[in-house]
Amino acid sequence: MKLVHISDIHLTCPGERMGGLDPHRRFTRALDEVRSKHQDADRIIITGDLTHWGEPDAYAALKGALVDLPCPVRLLVGNHDDRANFQAAFPDQPRDENCYVNYAEDLDSTRLIYLDTTGPHTHAGHFGADRIQWLEAQLQDCTHARLFMHHNVMTLGQPAEDKIALVEADRPAFADLLRKHVDKIDYLHFGHIHAICSGTYCGIPFASVRSTGNQSLPDFAETELLHGAPMEPSFAVIDVSEGTTVIHDIPFTWDGPVFSSGTGWDDWAKPVAAE
Ligand SMILES: [Fe+2]
Structure with a gap:
Protein backbone atom coordinates (compact mmCIF):
# COMPACT_ATOMS: atom_id res chain seq x y z
CA MET A 1 0.00 0.00 0.00
CA LYS A 2 1.43 3.33 -1.04
CA LEU A 3 -0.07 6.49 0.42
CA VAL A 4 0.85 10.04 -0.54
CA HIS A 5 0.46 12.31 2.48
CA ILE A 6 0.17 16.02 1.66
CA SER A 7 -0.80 18.66 4.19
CA ASP A 8 -1.42 22.33 4.84
CA ILE A 9 -1.76 23.49 1.26
CA HIS A 10 -3.49 26.72 2.43
CA LEU A 11 -5.09 27.55 -0.91
CA THR A 12 -6.37 31.10 -1.37
CA CYS A 13 -8.73 32.67 -3.86
CA PRO A 14 -6.71 32.29 -7.08
CA GLY A 15 -4.34 35.21 -7.55
CA GLU A 16 -3.91 35.87 -3.84
CA ARG A 17 -0.61 35.04 -2.22
CA MET A 18 -0.19 33.56 1.23
CA GLY A 19 2.92 33.98 3.32
CA GLY A 20 4.76 35.51 0.37
CA LEU A 21 4.19 32.61 -2.00
CA ASP A 22 1.60 31.32 -4.42
CA PRO A 23 0.04 28.31 -2.67
CA HIS A 24 -1.68 27.17 -5.87
CA ARG A 25 1.61 26.90 -7.73
CA ARG A 26 3.14 24.97 -4.85
CA PHE A 27 0.22 22.57 -4.71
CA THR A 28 0.29 22.10 -8.47
CA ARG A 29 3.97 21.21 -8.29
CA ALA A 30 3.25 18.66 -5.56
CA LEU A 31 0.53 17.04 -7.66
CA ASP A 32 2.78 17.07 -10.72
CA GLU A 33 5.38 15.17 -8.70
CA VAL A 34 2.74 12.60 -7.77
CA ARG A 35 1.64 12.28 -11.40
CA SER A 36 5.18 11.80 -12.67
CA LYS A 37 6.70 9.59 -9.96
CA HIS A 38 3.92 7.99 -7.93
CA GLN A 39 1.50 6.56 -10.44
CA ASP A 40 1.35 3.48 -8.24
CA ALA A 41 -0.04 5.36 -5.25
CA ASP A 42 -3.20 3.92 -3.73
CA ARG A 43 -4.41 7.11 -2.06
CA ILE A 44 -3.51 10.77 -1.87
CA ILE A 45 -4.46 12.04 1.58
CA ILE A 46 -4.50 15.78 2.29
CA THR A 47 -4.71 16.35 6.03
CA GLY A 48 -6.31 19.75 6.24
CA ASP A 49 -5.73 23.40 5.98
CA LEU A 50 -6.96 22.85 2.46
CA THR A 51 -7.54 26.59 2.30
CA HIS A 52 -6.21 29.52 4.29
CA TRP A 53 -9.38 31.59 4.65
CA GLY A 54 -12.04 29.02 3.84
CA GLU A 55 -13.63 30.86 0.91
CA PRO A 56 -15.80 29.03 -1.66
CA ASP A 57 -13.48 30.21 -4.45
CA ALA A 58 -10.51 28.57 -2.72
CA TYR A 59 -12.38 25.25 -2.48
CA ALA A 60 -13.41 25.59 -6.12
CA ALA A 61 -9.74 26.01 -7.02
CA LEU A 62 -8.91 22.88 -5.02
CA LYS A 63 -11.58 20.94 -6.86
CA GLY A 64 -10.22 22.15 -10.18
CA ALA A 65 -6.69 21.07 -9.28
CA LEU A 66 -7.65 17.50 -8.35
CA VAL A 67 -7.72 16.12 -11.90
CA ASP A 68 -5.83 13.39 -13.76
CA LEU A 69 -4.51 11.83 -10.57
CA PRO A 70 -3.51 8.17 -10.34
CA CYS A 71 -5.73 7.30 -7.37
CA PRO A 72 -8.56 8.56 -5.17
CA VAL A 73 -7.93 11.66 -3.04
CA ARG A 74 -9.04 11.85 0.58
CA LEU A 75 -9.63 15.31 2.02
CA LEU A 76 -9.61 16.33 5.69
CA VAL A 77 -10.30 19.74 7.18
CA GLY A 78 -7.97 21.81 9.35
CA ARG A 83 -16.39 23.01 7.18
CA ALA A 84 -19.66 24.31 5.67
CA ASN A 85 -17.95 25.82 2.64
CA PHE A 86 -15.87 22.68 2.23
CA GLN A 87 -18.90 20.42 2.31
CA ALA A 88 -20.76 22.71 -0.10
CA ALA A 89 -17.89 22.47 -2.57
CA PHE A 90 -17.53 18.71 -2.11
CA PRO A 91 -21.12 17.49 -1.57
CA ASP A 92 -20.13 13.86 -2.11
CA GLN A 93 -17.55 14.05 0.67
CA PRO A 94 -18.41 11.43 3.32
CA ARG A 95 -19.42 12.70 6.75
CA ASP A 96 -20.54 11.08 9.98
CA GLU A 97 -24.04 11.33 11.44
CA ASN A 98 -23.09 14.57 13.19
CA CYS A 99 -21.81 16.12 9.93
CA TYR A 100 -18.16 15.96 10.94
CA VAL A 101 -15.75 15.07 8.15
CA ASN A 102 -15.06 11.70 9.78
CA TYR A 103 -14.98 8.66 7.54
CA ALA A 104 -13.14 5.40 7.00
CA GLU A 105 -12.36 2.84 4.34
CA ASP A 106 -10.63 -0.54 4.27
CA LEU A 107 -7.61 -1.04 2.06
CA ASP A 108 -5.29 -4.06 2.10
CA SER A 109 -6.70 -5.27 5.44
CA THR A 110 -6.08 -1.87 7.02
CA ARG A 111 -8.81 0.56 7.99
CA LEU A 112 -7.78 4.05 6.95
CA ILE A 113 -9.59 6.41 9.31
CA TYR A 114 -9.86 10.07 8.46
CA LEU A 115 -10.65 12.37 11.38
CA ASP A 116 -12.18 15.81 11.65
CA THR A 117 -10.34 17.45 14.56
CA THR A 118 -11.54 20.99 13.98
CA GLY A 119 -13.70 23.33 16.05
CA PRO A 120 -15.31 26.64 15.13
CA HIS A 121 -13.04 29.69 15.27
CA THR A 122 -10.19 28.03 17.08
CA HIS A 123 -6.80 26.94 15.86
CA ALA A 124 -6.65 24.23 18.50
CA GLY A 125 -7.89 20.71 17.88
CA HIS A 126 -11.18 19.34 19.13
CA PHE A 127 -12.39 15.76 19.37
CA GLY A 128 -15.18 15.53 21.91
CA ALA A 129 -17.37 12.67 23.12
CA ASP A 130 -19.49 12.44 19.96
CA ARG A 131 -16.42 12.07 17.77
CA ILE A 132 -14.72 9.67 20.18
CA GLN A 133 -17.82 7.48 20.03
CA TRP A 134 -17.63 7.42 16.22
CA LEU A 135 -13.92 6.55 16.29
CA GLU A 136 -14.47 3.82 18.84
CA ALA A 137 -17.04 2.21 16.54
CA GLN A 138 -14.58 2.30 13.63
CA LEU A 139 -11.89 0.65 15.72
CA GLN A 140 -14.13 -2.07 17.13
CA ASP A 141 -14.45 -4.21 14.02
CA CYS A 142 -11.10 -3.89 12.27
CA THR A 143 -7.81 -5.69 12.72
CA HIS A 144 -5.47 -2.91 11.63
CA ALA A 145 -6.05 0.83 11.52
CA ARG A 146 -4.13 3.91 10.50
CA LEU A 147 -5.38 7.31 11.65
CA PHE A 148 -5.06 10.47 9.60
CA MET A 149 -5.94 13.85 11.10
CA HIS A 150 -5.04 17.50 10.93
CA HIS A 151 -4.08 18.26 14.53
CA ASN A 152 -1.48 16.60 16.70
CA VAL A 153 -3.37 14.92 19.52
CA MET A 154 -0.32 15.05 21.79
CA THR A 155 1.84 17.95 22.96
CA LEU A 156 5.27 18.16 21.38
CA GLY A 157 7.29 20.10 23.95
CA GLN A 158 6.98 23.40 22.10
CA PRO A 159 4.89 25.73 24.32
CA ALA A 160 3.51 28.00 21.60
CA GLU A 161 2.82 25.15 19.20
CA ASP A 162 1.25 23.09 21.95
CA LYS A 163 -1.37 25.79 22.52
CA ILE A 164 -2.98 24.70 19.27
CA ALA A 165 -2.64 20.93 19.71
CA LEU A 166 -5.74 18.93 20.60
CA VAL A 167 -7.25 20.84 23.52
CA GLU A 168 -6.30 19.55 26.94
CA ALA A 169 -9.89 18.68 27.80
CA ASP A 170 -10.14 16.25 24.86
CA ARG A 171 -6.75 14.58 25.28
CA PRO A 172 -7.49 12.03 28.04
CA ALA A 173 -10.39 10.33 26.23
CA PHE A 174 -8.44 10.24 22.99
CA ALA A 175 -5.40 8.80 24.74
CA ASP A 176 -7.56 6.21 26.53
CA LEU A 177 -8.99 5.10 23.19
CA LEU A 178 -5.51 4.80 21.67
CA ARG A 179 -4.30 2.70 24.60
CA LYS A 180 -7.36 0.48 24.40
CA HIS A 181 -6.71 -0.23 20.72
CA VAL A 182 -2.92 -0.02 20.74
CA ASP A 183 -2.63 -3.49 19.22
CA LYS A 184 -4.53 -2.59 16.09
CA ILE A 185 -3.61 1.07 15.48
CA ASP A 186 -0.46 0.95 13.35
CA TYR A 187 0.23 4.67 12.99
CA LEU A 188 -0.96 8.24 13.58
CA HIS A 189 -0.37 10.69 10.73
CA PHE A 190 -1.01 14.44 10.96
CA GLY A 191 -0.08 17.86 9.58
CA HIS A 192 -0.83 21.20 11.28
CA ILE A 193 2.65 21.90 12.64
CA HIS A 194 4.22 22.54 9.20
CA ALA A 195 7.25 20.48 10.19
CA ILE A 196 8.43 16.91 10.34
CA CYS A 197 8.16 15.36 13.77
CA SER A 198 7.98 11.70 14.73
CA GLY A 199 7.82 9.61 17.86
CA THR A 200 5.43 7.41 19.76
CA TYR A 201 2.31 8.28 21.73
CA CYS A 202 0.40 5.81 23.89
CA GLY A 203 2.62 3.14 22.38
CA ILE A 204 1.70 4.06 18.80
CA PRO A 205 4.15 5.58 16.30
CA PHE A 206 3.31 8.98 14.86
CA ALA A 207 4.65 11.17 12.07
CA SER A 208 3.80 14.62 10.80
CA VAL A 209 4.49 16.11 7.40
CA ARG A 210 5.57 19.54 6.21
CA SER A 211 3.31 22.09 4.55
CA THR A 212 3.48 22.61 0.80
CA GLY A 213 3.79 26.32 1.72
CA ASN A 214 5.86 27.84 4.49
CA GLN A 215 7.46 25.76 7.21
CA SER A 216 7.63 26.26 10.96
CA LEU A 217 10.77 26.32 13.07
CA PRO A 218 10.72 24.19 16.22
CA ASP A 219 11.01 26.46 19.27
CA PHE A 220 11.23 24.96 22.75
CA ALA A 221 11.14 28.27 24.65
CA GLU A 222 8.68 30.51 22.84
CA THR A 223 5.33 30.56 24.61
CA GLU A 224 3.21 32.74 22.33
CA LEU A 225 4.33 33.09 18.72
CA LEU A 226 4.76 30.50 16.03
CA HIS A 227 7.82 31.09 13.89
CA GLY A 228 7.73 30.27 10.21
CA ALA A 229 10.22 30.46 7.37
CA PRO A 230 10.19 29.99 3.59
CA MET A 231 12.16 26.76 3.74
CA GLU A 232 11.78 24.01 1.16
CA PRO A 233 8.40 22.26 1.28
CA SER A 234 7.81 18.55 1.01
CA PHE A 235 5.18 15.87 1.23
CA ALA A 236 5.44 12.27 2.39
CA VAL A 237 5.20 8.95 0.63
CA ILE A 238 4.15 6.23 3.04
CA ASP A 239 4.96 2.67 2.00
CA VAL A 240 3.22 -0.03 3.99
CA SER A 241 3.81 -3.71 3.49
CA GLU A 242 3.74 -6.77 5.73
CA GLY A 243 3.83 -4.85 8.97
CA THR A 244 6.53 -2.42 7.89
CA THR A 245 5.96 1.32 7.45
CA VAL A 246 8.51 3.44 5.60
CA ILE A 247 7.93 7.20 5.34
CA HIS A 248 9.82 9.10 2.66
CA ASP A 249 10.19 12.89 2.67
CA ILE A 250 9.76 14.24 -0.88
CA PRO A 251 11.31 17.70 -1.50
CA PHE A 252 9.22 18.25 -4.62
CA THR A 253 10.36 21.82 -5.41
CA TRP A 254 14.09 21.08 -5.57
CA ASP A 255 15.33 22.14 -8.99
CA GLY A 256 19.05 22.53 -8.22
CA PRO A 257 21.85 20.15 -9.16
CA VAL A 258 21.47 16.42 -8.67
CA PHE A 259 24.62 14.35 -8.36
CA SER A 260 24.69 10.71 -9.37
CA SER A 261 26.78 7.88 -8.02
CA GLY A 262 26.30 4.16 -8.22
CA THR A 263 26.87 0.90 -6.46
CA GLY A 264 29.78 0.02 -8.71
CA TRP A 265 31.89 3.02 -7.83
CA ASP A 266 35.48 2.76 -6.63
CA ASP A 267 36.33 6.03 -4.93
CA TRP A 268 38.67 4.98 -2.13
CA ALA A 269 41.55 7.06 -3.45
CA LYS A 270 41.20 10.77 -2.65
CA PRO A 271 41.31 12.69 -5.96
CA VAL A 272 44.43 14.78 -6.48
CA ALA A 273 43.44 18.38 -7.06
CA ALA A 274 44.29 19.60 -10.56
CA GLU A 275 47.03 22.21 -10.55
FE1 LIG B 1 -1.54 24.93 8.40
Missing part, protein backbone atom coordinates in the same frame (compact mmCIF):
# COMPACT_ATOMS: atom_id res chain seq x y z
CA ASN A 79 -8.22 24.86 11.57
CA HIS A 80 -8.01 27.21 8.60
CA ASP A 81 -10.88 25.50 6.82
CA ASP A 82 -14.57 26.31 6.84
Whole structure:
Protein backbone atom coordinates (compact mmCIF):
# COMPACT_ATOMS: atom_id res chain seq x y z
CA MET A 1 0.00 0.00 0.00
CA LYS A 2 1.43 3.33 -1.04
CA LEU A 3 -0.07 6.49 0.42
CA VAL A 4 0.85 10.04 -0.54
CA HIS A 5 0.46 12.31 2.48
CA ILE A 6 0.17 16.02 1.66
CA SER A 7 -0.80 18.66 4.19
CA ASP A 8 -1.42 22.33 4.84
CA ILE A 9 -1.76 23.49 1.26
CA HIS A 10 -3.49 26.72 2.43
CA LEU A 11 -5.09 27.55 -0.91
CA THR A 12 -6.37 31.10 -1.37
CA CYS A 13 -8.73 32.67 -3.86
CA PRO A 14 -6.71 32.29 -7.08
CA GLY A 15 -4.34 35.21 -7.55
CA GLU A 16 -3.91 35.87 -3.84
CA ARG A 17 -0.61 35.04 -2.22
CA MET A 18 -0.19 33.56 1.23
CA GLY A 19 2.92 33.98 3.32
CA GLY A 20 4.76 35.51 0.37
CA LEU A 21 4.19 32.61 -2.00
CA ASP A 22 1.60 31.32 -4.42
CA PRO A 23 0.04 28.31 -2.67
CA HIS A 24 -1.68 27.17 -5.87
CA ARG A 25 1.61 26.90 -7.73
CA ARG A 26 3.14 24.97 -4.85
CA PHE A 27 0.22 22.57 -4.71
CA THR A 28 0.29 22.10 -8.47
CA ARG A 29 3.97 21.21 -8.29
CA ALA A 30 3.25 18.66 -5.56
CA LEU A 31 0.53 17.04 -7.66
CA ASP A 32 2.78 17.07 -10.72
CA GLU A 33 5.38 15.17 -8.70
CA VAL A 34 2.74 12.60 -7.77
CA ARG A 35 1.64 12.28 -11.40
CA SER A 36 5.18 11.80 -12.67
CA LYS A 37 6.70 9.59 -9.96
CA HIS A 38 3.92 7.99 -7.93
CA GLN A 39 1.50 6.56 -10.44
CA ASP A 40 1.35 3.48 -8.24
CA ALA A 41 -0.04 5.36 -5.25
CA ASP A 42 -3.20 3.92 -3.73
CA ARG A 43 -4.41 7.11 -2.06
CA ILE A 44 -3.51 10.77 -1.87
CA ILE A 45 -4.46 12.04 1.58
CA ILE A 46 -4.50 15.78 2.29
CA THR A 47 -4.71 16.35 6.03
CA GLY A 48 -6.31 19.75 6.24
CA ASP A 49 -5.73 23.40 5.98
CA LEU A 50 -6.96 22.85 2.46
CA THR A 51 -7.54 26.59 2.30
CA HIS A 52 -6.21 29.52 4.29
CA TRP A 53 -9.38 31.59 4.65
CA GLY A 54 -12.04 29.02 3.84
CA GLU A 55 -13.63 30.86 0.91
CA PRO A 56 -15.80 29.03 -1.66
CA ASP A 57 -13.48 30.21 -4.45
CA ALA A 58 -10.51 28.57 -2.72
CA TYR A 59 -12.38 25.25 -2.48
CA ALA A 60 -13.41 25.59 -6.12
CA ALA A 61 -9.74 26.01 -7.02
CA LEU A 62 -8.91 22.88 -5.02
CA LYS A 63 -11.58 20.94 -6.86
CA GLY A 64 -10.22 22.15 -10.18
CA ALA A 65 -6.69 21.07 -9.28
CA LEU A 66 -7.65 17.50 -8.35
CA VAL A 67 -7.72 16.12 -11.90
CA ASP A 68 -5.83 13.39 -13.76
CA LEU A 69 -4.51 11.83 -10.57
CA PRO A 70 -3.51 8.17 -10.34
CA CYS A 71 -5.73 7.30 -7.37
CA PRO A 72 -8.56 8.56 -5.17
CA VAL A 73 -7.93 11.66 -3.04
CA ARG A 74 -9.04 11.85 0.58
CA LEU A 75 -9.63 15.31 2.02
CA LEU A 76 -9.61 16.33 5.69
CA VAL A 77 -10.30 19.74 7.18
CA GLY A 78 -7.97 21.81 9.35
CA ASN A 79 -8.22 24.86 11.57
CA HIS A 80 -8.01 27.21 8.60
CA ASP A 81 -10.88 25.50 6.82
CA ASP A 82 -14.57 26.31 6.84
CA ARG A 83 -16.39 23.01 7.18
CA ALA A 84 -19.66 24.31 5.67
CA ASN A 85 -17.95 25.82 2.64
CA PHE A 86 -15.87 22.68 2.23
CA GLN A 87 -18.90 20.42 2.31
CA ALA A 88 -20.76 22.71 -0.10
CA ALA A 89 -17.89 22.47 -2.57
CA PHE A 90 -17.53 18.71 -2.11
CA PRO A 91 -21.12 17.49 -1.57
CA ASP A 92 -20.13 13.86 -2.11
CA GLN A 93 -17.55 14.05 0.67
CA PRO A 94 -18.41 11.43 3.32
CA ARG A 95 -19.42 12.70 6.75
CA ASP A 96 -20.54 11.08 9.98
CA GLU A 97 -24.04 11.33 11.44
CA ASN A 98 -23.09 14.57 13.19
CA CYS A 99 -21.81 16.12 9.93
CA TYR A 100 -18.16 15.96 10.94
CA VAL A 101 -15.75 15.07 8.15
CA ASN A 102 -15.06 11.70 9.78
CA TYR A 103 -14.98 8.66 7.54
CA ALA A 104 -13.14 5.40 7.00
CA GLU A 105 -12.36 2.84 4.34
CA ASP A 106 -10.63 -0.54 4.27
CA LEU A 107 -7.61 -1.04 2.06
CA ASP A 108 -5.29 -4.06 2.10
CA SER A 109 -6.70 -5.27 5.44
CA THR A 110 -6.08 -1.87 7.02
CA ARG A 111 -8.81 0.56 7.99
CA LEU A 112 -7.78 4.05 6.95
CA ILE A 113 -9.59 6.41 9.31
CA TYR A 114 -9.86 10.07 8.46
CA LEU A 115 -10.65 12.37 11.38
CA ASP A 116 -12.18 15.81 11.65
CA THR A 117 -10.34 17.45 14.56
CA THR A 118 -11.54 20.99 13.98
CA GLY A 119 -13.70 23.33 16.05
CA PRO A 120 -15.31 26.64 15.13
CA HIS A 121 -13.04 29.69 15.27
CA THR A 122 -10.19 28.03 17.08
CA HIS A 123 -6.80 26.94 15.86
CA ALA A 124 -6.65 24.23 18.50
CA GLY A 125 -7.89 20.71 17.88
CA HIS A 126 -11.18 19.34 19.13
CA PHE A 127 -12.39 15.76 19.37
CA GLY A 128 -15.18 15.53 21.91
CA ALA A 129 -17.37 12.67 23.12
CA ASP A 130 -19.49 12.44 19.96
CA ARG A 131 -16.42 12.07 17.77
CA ILE A 132 -14.72 9.67 20.18
CA GLN A 133 -17.82 7.48 20.03
CA TRP A 134 -17.63 7.42 16.22
CA LEU A 135 -13.92 6.55 16.29
CA GLU A 136 -14.47 3.82 18.84
CA ALA A 137 -17.04 2.21 16.54
CA GLN A 138 -14.58 2.30 13.63
CA LEU A 139 -11.89 0.65 15.72
CA GLN A 140 -14.13 -2.07 17.13
CA ASP A 141 -14.45 -4.21 14.02
CA CYS A 142 -11.10 -3.89 12.27
CA THR A 143 -7.81 -5.69 12.72
CA HIS A 144 -5.47 -2.91 11.63
CA ALA A 145 -6.05 0.83 11.52
CA ARG A 146 -4.13 3.91 10.50
CA LEU A 147 -5.38 7.31 11.65
CA PHE A 148 -5.06 10.47 9.60
CA MET A 149 -5.94 13.85 11.10
CA HIS A 150 -5.04 17.50 10.93
CA HIS A 151 -4.08 18.26 14.53
CA ASN A 152 -1.48 16.60 16.70
CA VAL A 153 -3.37 14.92 19.52
CA MET A 154 -0.32 15.05 21.79
CA THR A 155 1.84 17.95 22.96
CA LEU A 156 5.27 18.16 21.38
CA GLY A 157 7.29 20.10 23.95
CA GLN A 158 6.98 23.40 22.10
CA PRO A 159 4.89 25.73 24.32
CA ALA A 160 3.51 28.00 21.60
CA GLU A 161 2.82 25.15 19.20
CA ASP A 162 1.25 23.09 21.95
CA LYS A 163 -1.37 25.79 22.52
CA ILE A 164 -2.98 24.70 19.27
CA ALA A 165 -2.64 20.93 19.71
CA LEU A 166 -5.74 18.93 20.60
CA VAL A 167 -7.25 20.84 23.52
CA GLU A 168 -6.30 19.55 26.94
CA ALA A 169 -9.89 18.68 27.80
CA ASP A 170 -10.14 16.25 24.86
CA ARG A 171 -6.75 14.58 25.28
CA PRO A 172 -7.49 12.03 28.04
CA ALA A 173 -10.39 10.33 26.23
CA PHE A 174 -8.44 10.24 22.99
CA ALA A 175 -5.40 8.80 24.74
CA ASP A 176 -7.56 6.21 26.53
CA LEU A 177 -8.99 5.10 23.19
CA LEU A 178 -5.51 4.80 21.67
CA ARG A 179 -4.30 2.70 24.60
CA LYS A 180 -7.36 0.48 24.40
CA HIS A 181 -6.71 -0.23 20.72
CA VAL A 182 -2.92 -0.02 20.74
CA ASP A 183 -2.63 -3.49 19.22
CA LYS A 184 -4.53 -2.59 16.09
CA ILE A 185 -3.61 1.07 15.48
CA ASP A 186 -0.46 0.95 13.35
CA TYR A 187 0.23 4.67 12.99
CA LEU A 188 -0.96 8.24 13.58
CA HIS A 189 -0.37 10.69 10.73
CA PHE A 190 -1.01 14.44 10.96
CA GLY A 191 -0.08 17.86 9.58
CA HIS A 192 -0.83 21.20 11.28
CA ILE A 193 2.65 21.90 12.64
CA HIS A 194 4.22 22.54 9.20
CA ALA A 195 7.25 20.48 10.19
CA ILE A 196 8.43 16.91 10.34
CA CYS A 197 8.16 15.36 13.77
CA SER A 198 7.98 11.70 14.73
CA GLY A 199 7.82 9.61 17.86
CA THR A 200 5.43 7.41 19.76
CA TYR A 201 2.31 8.28 21.73
CA CYS A 202 0.40 5.81 23.89
CA GLY A 203 2.62 3.14 22.38
CA ILE A 204 1.70 4.06 18.80
CA PRO A 205 4.15 5.58 16.30
CA PHE A 206 3.31 8.98 14.86
CA ALA A 207 4.65 11.17 12.07
CA SER A 208 3.80 14.62 10.80
CA VAL A 209 4.49 16.11 7.40
CA ARG A 210 5.57 19.54 6.21
CA SER A 211 3.31 22.09 4.55
CA THR A 212 3.48 22.61 0.80
CA GLY A 213 3.79 26.32 1.72
CA ASN A 214 5.86 27.84 4.49
CA GLN A 215 7.46 25.76 7.21
CA SER A 216 7.63 26.26 10.96
CA LEU A 217 10.77 26.32 13.07
CA PRO A 218 10.72 24.19 16.22
CA ASP A 219 11.01 26.46 19.27
CA PHE A 220 11.23 24.96 22.75
CA ALA A 221 11.14 28.27 24.65
CA GLU A 222 8.68 30.51 22.84
CA THR A 223 5.33 30.56 24.61
CA GLU A 224 3.21 32.74 22.33
CA LEU A 225 4.33 33.09 18.72
CA LEU A 226 4.76 30.50 16.03
CA HIS A 227 7.82 31.09 13.89
CA GLY A 228 7.73 30.27 10.21
CA ALA A 229 10.22 30.46 7.37
CA PRO A 230 10.19 29.99 3.59
CA MET A 231 12.16 26.76 3.74
CA GLU A 232 11.78 24.01 1.16
CA PRO A 233 8.40 22.26 1.28
CA SER A 234 7.81 18.55 1.01
CA PHE A 235 5.18 15.87 1.23
CA ALA A 236 5.44 12.27 2.39
CA VAL A 237 5.20 8.95 0.63
CA ILE A 238 4.15 6.23 3.04
CA ASP A 239 4.96 2.67 2.00
CA VAL A 240 3.22 -0.03 3.99
CA SER A 241 3.81 -3.71 3.49
CA GLU A 242 3.74 -6.77 5.73
CA GLY A 243 3.83 -4.85 8.97
CA THR A 244 6.53 -2.42 7.89
CA THR A 245 5.96 1.32 7.45
CA VAL A 246 8.51 3.44 5.60
CA ILE A 247 7.93 7.20 5.34
CA HIS A 248 9.82 9.10 2.66
CA ASP A 249 10.19 12.89 2.67
CA ILE A 250 9.76 14.24 -0.88
CA PRO A 251 11.31 17.70 -1.50
CA PHE A 252 9.22 18.25 -4.62
CA THR A 253 10.36 21.82 -5.41
CA TRP A 254 14.09 21.08 -5.57
CA ASP A 255 15.33 22.14 -8.99
CA GLY A 256 19.05 22.53 -8.22
CA PRO A 257 21.85 20.15 -9.16
CA VAL A 258 21.47 16.42 -8.67
CA PHE A 259 24.62 14.35 -8.36
CA SER A 260 24.69 10.71 -9.37
CA SER A 261 26.78 7.88 -8.02
CA GLY A 262 26.30 4.16 -8.22
CA THR A 263 26.87 0.90 -6.46
CA GLY A 264 29.78 0.02 -8.71
CA TRP A 265 31.89 3.02 -7.83
CA ASP A 266 35.48 2.76 -6.63
CA ASP A 267 36.33 6.03 -4.93
CA TRP A 268 38.67 4.98 -2.13
CA ALA A 269 41.55 7.06 -3.45
CA LYS A 270 41.20 10.77 -2.65
CA PRO A 271 41.31 12.69 -5.96
CA VAL A 272 44.43 14.78 -6.48
CA ALA A 273 43.44 18.38 -7.06
CA ALA A 274 44.29 19.60 -10.56
CA GLU A 275 47.03 22.21 -10.55
FE1 LIG B 1 -1.54 24.93 8.40
